Amino acid sequence: MSVEVGESAIAGVDLDVLDEIQRRVLWLAVRVVDAANRERRTGDGIKVGGHQASSASLVTAMTALWFAYLRAEDRVSVKPHASPVFHAIKYLLGDLDRSYLTTLRARGGLQSYPSRTKDPDDVDFSTGSVGLGAAAPLFAAAVRRYVDAHWGGDRPRPPRFIALLGDAELDEGNVWEAIADPATQGLGNVMWLVDFNRQSLDRVVPGVRIAQWRGQFEAAGWHVVEVKYGRLLRAAPASVRGWIDLMSNEQYQALFGLTGPKLREVFLDGAPAEVGEAVAGLPDDELARLVQDLGGHDLVAMLEAYAQCDAVTDRPSVVFAYTVKGHGLPIAGNPRNHSALLTAEQIAELRDGMGLSGDWDRFDPATPAGILCNQRREALRRPPANVALDVSVPAATGVRTTRPVSTQDSFGKILVELSRDERLAPYLVTTAPDVATSTNLAGFINRMGVFAPAEQRAWSADPLLRWTEGPQGQHIELGISEMNLFLLLGQLGLSGDLHGRPLLPVGTVYDPFVCRGLDAFIYGVYSGARFVVAGTPSGVSLAPEGGAHQSSITASIGLELPNVTYVEPAFATALDWLLCDALGRIAAGPGEAPTAVPAEEGAYYFRLTTRPLDQTPFEEARARLGDAVLRRQVLAGAYSLRESDVAGPSVTLAATGAVVGQALDAARELFEEGIAANVVDVTSPDRLYSAWRRTLRQGVRTATTPSQAGALRAAFPGRAPIVTVHDASSHAMAWLGSALGVPCVPLGVDEFGQSGSIPELYELHDLLPGSIVNAALAALSL
Numbered sequence: 001m002s003v004e005v006g007e008s009a010i011a012g013v014d015l016d017v018l019d020e021i022q023r024r025v026l027w028l029a030v031r032v033v034d035a036a037n038r039e040r041r042t043g044d045g046i047k048v049g050g051h052q053a054s055s056a057s058l059v060t061a062m063t064a065l066w067f068a069y070l071r072a073e074d075r076v077s078v079k080p081h082a083s084p085v086f087h088a089i090k091y092l093l094g095d096l097d098r099s100y101l102t103t104l105r106a107r108g109g110l111q112s113y114p115s116r117t118k119d120p121d122d123v124d125f126s127t128g129s130v131g132l133g134a135a136a137p138l139f140a141a142a143v144r145r146y147v148d149a150h151w152g153g154d155r156p157r158p159p160r161f162i163a164l165l166g167d168a169e170l171d172e173g174n175v176w177e178a179i180a181d182p183a184t185q186g187l188g189n190v191m192w193l194v195d196f197n198r199q200s201l202d203r204v205v206p207g208v209r210i211a212q213w214r215g216q217f218e219a220a221g222w223h224v225v226e227v228k229y230g231r232l233l234r235a236a237p238a239s240v241r242g243w244i245d246l247m248s249n250e251q252y253q254a255l256f257g258l259t260g261p262k263l264r265e266v267f268l269d270g271a272p273a274e275v276g277e278a279v280a281g282l283p284d285d286e287l288a289r290l291v292q293d294l295g296g297h298d299l300v301a302m303l304e305a306y307a308q309c310d311a312v313t314d315r316p317s318v319v320f321a322y323t324v325k326g327h328g329l330p331i332a333g334n335p336r337n338h339s340a341l342l343t344a345e346q347i348a349e350l351r352d353g354m355g356l357s358g359d360w361d362r363f364d365p366a367t368p369a370g371i372l373c374n375q376r377r378e379a380l381r382r383p384p385a386n387v388a389l390d391v392s393v394p395a396a397t398g399v400r401t402t403r404p405v406s407t408q409d410s411f412g413k414i415l416v417e418l419s420r421d422e423r424l425a426p427y428l429v430t431t432a433p434d435v436a437t438s439t440n441l442a443g444f445i446n447r448m449g450v451f452a453p454a455e456q457r458a459w460s461a462d463p464l465l466r467w468t469e470g471p472q473g474q475h476i477e478l479g480i481s482e483m484n485l486f487l488l489l490g491q492l493g494l495s496g497d498l499h500g501r502p503l504l505p506v507g508t509v510y511d512p513f514v515c516r517g518l519d520a521f522i523y524g525v526y527s528g529a530r531f532v533v534a535g536t537p538s539g540v541s542l543a544p545e546g547g548a549h550q551s552s553i554t555a556s557i558g559l560e561l562p563n564v565t566y567v568e569p570a571f572a573t574a575l576d577w578l579l580c581d582a583l584g585r586i587a588a589g590p591g592e593a594p595t596a597v598p599a600e601e602g603a604y605y606f607r608l609t610t611r612p613l614d615q616t617p618f619e620e621a622r623a624r625l626g627d628a629v630l631r632r633q634v635l636a637g638a639y640s641l642r643e644s645d646v647a648g649p650s651v652t653l654a655a656t657g658a659v660v661g662q663a664l665d666a667a668r669e670l671f672e673e674g675i676a677a678n679v680v681d682v683t684s685p686d687r688l689y690s691a692w693r694r695t696l697r698q699g700v701r702t703a704t705t706p707s708q709a710g711a712l713r714a715a716f717p718g719r720a721p722i723v724t725v726h727d728a729s730s731h732a733m734a735w736l737g738s739a740l741g742v743p744c745v746p747l748g749v750d751e752f753g754q755s756g757s758i759p760e761l762y763e764l765h766d767l768l769p770g771s772i773v774n775a776a777l778a779a780l781s782l
Contacts, residue, residue: 009307022063028088053326054081073159077125080113131172137161188313230298256333296321388589404612410572412440439508449473482517490524493531511535525563536608539727555728563602571618637687638715666772721779743782
């Protein structure tokens, strides 16, 4: 679809000044990579790397964006390999100190790919894992729509969310999951710009898939724009354009490495006679400029494309900008230019050709280019981000029960209770990939409703689930895509940074499928997002569902993933304390710790179960220790659930989550055999491990003897052998033996499960009380 925009797209734009700026951007981007590779001494002889060719293909598009199009509130995701171009632009705008230009891929310097949390300049979206940076602005726009629906838009025009992506990123499946999801439909302030250079890391791509991709975007309801030709080719005879359309991609790309008669020969190879007649009068150098005049390198064509997208406000837009890798460089179009570096001689020739006297000069502020840079810097200036809420989360909701109850059931009740707090409730937002009811969000949804951009009529009544959809709903329902779940949670968790309105995001997912969304999970927490996700049900305790629905390595993921705090409580009150604490930390903003537990950054992963557990043991520990001490230990990661006073051999049973009951039963059997078995409920293996690692790291860095972590001392006061019991991979808690300096026998799930009853599956994986007793005897023998 083409939307006429007339001269308005370039009104007030001095194309000569813009061209001068884009040439300087190209130079700086190339020189940044060059300095990192030819001038930095790494000491190991390994290539630093960088992507001069992949950067060059987007210079025009990015110059047009930052120097003639963007507003301060707009947000842009930059494709990974265009990182040098982004930093060059920020430098010319005065937002990056000159000292960083020689630090690409160095410690503390410019990152290999744009990073929200590690780059020194203002990056909107991290990129690097291809496909995710493309989808992030789409979900950010969905979050902005949610925020504006609840608090009202504060500008006459909504901010635009733009993704710059390589055409090879469209091979990633998560891209198509994102554009197909109902939650991302109708976002007219989204524009994807595809750097359509038709070249991948390994080769010039033999087939051009533009028709397929256009069809897929249009089927998903997107507005599609192709920017294939620049002004010269648009004015050329139709036969010339028609021949380029018919030419193979390999033949066309070869033209960029040729000059003179050879270029003419290759261009006309196989062409109809009228094409040769049309270009017969053109000198060789003019023919080269003509046939290489792609739209992605034409400032006017790109600005017109942006204006076309602005004119379509009822759906997202995608622009296919035809480019060539390495445009403006001697390696343009070379099949092996992806990671190629210009030689010192080529750098000198490029410098001389641009008439530069200094490598790192900004424009003179008194020149037209310098004036435009200063104007754009002021136009793009943003106020400080608001990352903390001015409301407090209660220490607990007080949810209690005298009957056996599962943590999944308690989780839903706690959210309902939090939603009754009039000051806190507006900031709560939940989401799930078509598992909201089966993960126990129904109570919250009944109270708060489902978000939709416009009121939706309900055609049937469900006595248990009132699925009321409208702009004030606070649950965002997704299709069955765990990638989309974590992409949305990541953007909800950055709402304060990107939209000035912090939220308290809570997502749920079947725990086995955390792995299916893991790439997006990592992307979100790497970007600094703060949210809660509950994986439920988990483990082989979901026995009848079979091995495909029984998670075993997810606990290890939670334990090992940076910027994630993994917790797995067994009892309702412990979950209440832990969930309120997590939401309180998110509300307080990064770096704030409302309790004695050290400050934590990022997300909170709750691994829950549908298995009901008797709450009496927890209440007995509560009576013994008191609320203050017990709560402190629960939040720190472990507490003594059962203490044995038998005068005999002593062993500790450390259990987590659903299998705590099995450990208690085993302790009673050991008591009958005269063995003192203390049971420790490990509420967060992650926090325990982090506490241990902090003491070890302090000892390593100061060359002193490490102390015992306080959380471990409180929960494990003695030095008895230990058995760890976990409905997850046994190695996830096996480290406790090393931390305590005692023999350890780890029990867990180290094989794929199968269908059956819980006792049958626990027997299969040695999680029944009898197996735990045998493991305790083995630990004592060690």
